[in-house]
Amino acid sequence: MKRLAYDSPNDAIAALAAPLAPVDVQHDCRDLLGRVLACSIVADRDHPAADVSAMDGYALAMRRPANSGEIHCNEEIPVTGESIPGSPPPDFSDFGVIRIFTGGMVPAGCDRVIQREYTIESPGNDSMPLGTVRWRAEAKLTQPAANIRGRGENIEAGEEALPSGVVVRSPQVAAIASFGVESASVRRRVRVAIITTGDELGRIDSATNETLPPWKIRNSNAHALRAIVTPRPYVNPPTMLHAPDEPEQLKQVVSDAVADHDIVLLTGGVSMGDHDYVPKVVSEIGAQTVFHKLPLRPGKPILGALYHVPDSATAKPIIGLPGNPVSATMGAVRFALPLIDKLAGITRWEPNPPSIMLDEIGTKTLHLHWMRAVRMTGPGTAELVVGKGSGDLVSLGASDGFIEMPPTAHHPGPWPFFAW
Numbered sequence: 001m002k003r004l005a006y007d008s009p010n011d012a013i014a015a016l017a018a019p020l021a022p023v024d025v026q027h028d029c030r031d032l033l034g035r036v037l038a039c040s041i042v043a044d045r046d047h048p049a050a051d052v053s054a055m056d057g058y059a060l061a062m063r064r065p066a067n068s069g070e071i072h073c074n075e076e077i078p079v080t081g082e083s084i085p086g087s088p089p090p091d092f093s094d095f096g097v098i099r100i101f102t103g104g105m106v107p108a109g110c111d112r113v114i115q116r117e118y119t120i121e122s123p124g125n126d127s128m129p130l131g132t133v134r135w136r137a138e139a140k141l142t143q144p145a146a147n148i149r150g151r152g153e154n155i156e157a158g159e160e161a162l163p164s165g166v167v168v169r170s171p172q173v174a175a176i177a178s179f180g181v182e183s184a185s186v187r188r189r190v191r192v193a194i195i196t197t198g199d200e201l202g203r204i205d206s207a208t209n210e211t212l213p214p215w216k217i218r219n220s221n222a223h224a225l226r227a228i229v230t231p232r233p234y235v236n237p238p239t240m241l242h243a244p245d246e247p248e249q250l251k252q253v254v255s256d257a258v259a260d261h262d263i264v265l266l267t268g269g270v271s272m273g274d275h276d277y278v279p280k281v282v283s284e285i286g287a288q289t290v291f292h293k294l295p296l297r298p299g300k301p302i303l304g305a306l307y308h309v310p311d312s313a314t315a316k317p318i319i320g321l322p323g324n325p326v327s328a329t330m331g332a333v334r335f336a337l338p339l340i341d342k343l344a345g346i347t348r349w350e351p352n353p354p355s356i357m358l359d360e361i362g363t364k365t366l367h368l369h370w371m372r373a374v375r376m377t378g379p380g381t382a383e384l385v386v387g388k389g390s391g392d393l394v395s396l397g398a399s400d401g402f403i404e405m406p407p408t409a410h411h412p413g414p415w416p417f418f419a420w
């Protein structure tokens with residue numbers, strides 16, 4: 001049997017990814033949500049900017065004369081001031097305690113905060129307008145620095161809060177907002193073209209009530225692949241194209257798509273049929289075929305190629321996914337998404353799927369890498385979704401994702417899980 005270019009999907013992905021450089025940088029971007037940072041975000045101030053309280057309670061110094069180094073539970077201690085978030089702290093007197101609220105600045109001289117529930121509070125009067133407190137027994141357990149968030153303990157001014165190459169999502173937005181950053185350099189969005197091929201397909205956006213003769217099918221791959229790519233916020237809405245099973249027209253569509261996009265995904269026409277023109281056309285436009293066929297099911301006929309833009313260091317991947325709906329969708333998740341992430345400039349683009357265990361393994365083994373649709377049954381556990389092969393998009397609809405088992409494997413796991 002002819003040896004295939006790569007023994008595993010990961011090796012094949014690595015080979016396509018190796019020459020890829022991130023897309024260009026766009027400067028002064030203000031709407032950063034969902035974008036990939038092309039610069040680091042630096043803290044403009046310490047965080048926290050001062051020692052602040054993590055609790056509502058009372059700030060004190062254990063060394064003060066009344067405490068003489070320990071908490072006395074029966075003593076009435078005057079409250080001499082209040083530290084309220086948003087205001088500078090009051091002066092601290094050695095002969096009292098400061099009522100402090102979560103986020104309030106800890107006055108200089110205080111060494112801990114005792115939470116309010118460990119105190120008995122008495123209301124104010126004319127001589128002590130802010131009242132007094134007595135400690136409950138639990139207060140004795142408080143250690144130095146308790147309930148104080150130290151100035152700069154999260155980060156100090158001038159340090160890197162976020163590195164380049166991360167996607168800006170909610171937590172990153174929090175850091176960016178906290179350090180007063182209004183705009184930053186990001187990668188421009190990745191341009192993806194999705195080309196479906198085949199004379200059996202109806203129009204991509206054909207009316208749903210369109211009646212098709214039995215020799216025609218609806219173009220479900222176009223919709224499925226668009227749905228795989230679109231949730232990535234750092235990708236432009238993909239360009240949807242279709243080419244008939246006619247080599248010259250297919251060639252034109254593929255070469256136009258390669259010119260205007262960073263990555264091109266095709267479905268159909270990659271196997272052995274008389275009308276499977278994708279491998280030929282890909283090499284005719286000058287792309288280098290990195291692999292055609294992998295030891296993989298479904299999706300064995302998958303094709304991976306690189307178009308090296310003349311007089312430039314830019315390489316653009318072309319992935320010829322098999323037309324069968326299960327092969328096309330699993331192949332897009334497994335192969336296209338990591339490459340898109342690398343093009344997008346994401347540092348941690350390599351697949352790092354979580355692991356799951358199968359409830360039951362079944363009897364079959366395969367001498368190929370086997371992508372199997374599964375449905376989650378509990379935390380970290382899943383069951384196989386029984387289907388009728390790579391054309392069965394109905395059973396696929398009952399799955400949460402797929403696992404990938406290496407050749408001849410036959411045990412419940414753990415297996416890498418690729419979610420939809």
Ligand SMILES: Nc1nc2c(c(=O)[nH]1)N[C@H]1C(S)=C(S)[C@@H](COP(=O)(O)OP(=O)(O)OC[C@H]3O[C@@H](n4cnc5c(N)ncnc54)[C@H](O)[C@@H]3O)O[C@H]1N2
Nearest residue numbers: 196198219220221222268269270271272276322323324327
């Ligand atoms: N002699 C051989 N025949 C086949 C082999 C082989 O090794 N030797 N491999 C089989 C495997 S495995 C697969 S997978 C398919 C891949 O075929 P193609 O990529 O050439 O795909 P097509 O023949 O164009 O289509 C296959 C199947 O998928 C349907 N299809 C295509 N496009 C769409 C779409 N956009 N939406 C929904 N469904 C689509 C198409 O109608 C076919 O039924 O080859 C096997 N054959």
Ligand code: MOO
Nearest residue numbers: 298299300327390
């Ligand atoms: O790769 Mo094909 O999808 O197994 O039938």
